[in-house]
Amino acid sequence: MNNPAHLDYDTLADLAEGLLADDRAASVNAHLDACADCRDRSADLADVSRLLAEAPVPAMPAELASRIDQAIAAESLNSAAVASLEQRRGRRHWRILSAAAATVAVLGGGAVVAQSALQNGGDGAAHVPASDAGRAAPLNAAAFTVEHSGTDYRAGDVARQVGALLGTLRTAELRTQGGQAAATLLGCVEAVTRGRTPELVDQARYQGAPATVIAAPGASGVRDIWVVGADCTPQRPHVLAHTTASRG
């Protein structure tokens, strides 16, 4: 082989992208026809693209996903604060309603665990059927129980606290509770989980303030956990924090 004009990677890469002028492309192609070494180099370049394409797509780390969810939730709160007065007037109605509902929940409570509206029972084993006929929740949310664990959830530790609580719940006493509180809460949970059946709905505290912690199974072994304000409604869930954790 005796060709002084071997082709470098840049020339071959330009050829592959159609970036060479016609006469140059013709001479390069003529060289390639005659030169196995340069054909190898040309194949090297194709291999680069193949190797890049085959590199596995990294999944976003769960910690980062929850960090970004929290940043977005915080941003939502900020932007809600500057929402128009008209919108706020509309929402005040719901705040008052939900405050009343929260009171009902406390008065009607006393039970360690309350039971909320059920429609399509899920795995009915751990759930007591609702006895309250006055609950007209036209929702597809599956069964869930409402806990009052008394936990004071802390930022950064929510996932662990939820995991620990879920580990102890099987022995908890189940009671039924109906009425307005359950319907409002049901709507809140439905809106937050977007219809997924929650594993945990705990009316407790977050950073010292009344809040509800909702956990639901997410995709591929992940558990989504939301912390919502005590004034959570379907229209305004008031998400304080969202995190994800693997389901142990």
Place this chain on the structure above:
Amino acid sequence: MASVSVRRVDEVPDKELLARHAQGDPHAFAELVNRHRDRMWAVALRTLGDPEEAADALQDACLSAFRAAGRFRGDAAVTTWLHRIVVNACLDRVRRRSVRPATPMGDDAAFDAVAPKMPDPTDAHGVSLDVREALAALPFEQRAALVLVDMMGYSVEDAARVLEVPAGTIKSRCARGRARLAPLLGHHRNRPAPRNVGGGEGGGTS
């Protein structure tokens, strides 16, 4: 009881999610990010190389997109728009990095802190690490073009829209980048090792 939309949210097109967000739906934007987060993360991680910086850039990008959603023009795909914001956030990081000394933080520790906990198949992991190292040898513009075209499968035209440069510029950046990576990634090839080019006549680019 007010009715709650129970339409499965994953059936909602991206553009409608963005429109709902602009109208004040508190879930729509989080859903949009959730839907595309792995690809956005891949673009950021591969473009920046460093997981910690990629995480910061991605958070910046998500908040920028949250605020800019009202200015989204419907003539582009939402993913194109999102990826443009991600790439721009990465470029901001690169520019900031260039005016301050490199952080003394241990890269391995940073990587472990945010790395997925899933075990990788060993062979794929080995290749991806070397691809990552090789990509780090490229200038930002070439790396971003190759990330979009070769790694994420964008067409040259779509990559041009993401990076807001002419298609010819994308082709040129991809060509320069591939030419630079070819000698770096040589040992991953499944073909026999290339013969010595030119038998001592020069003209090789090794």
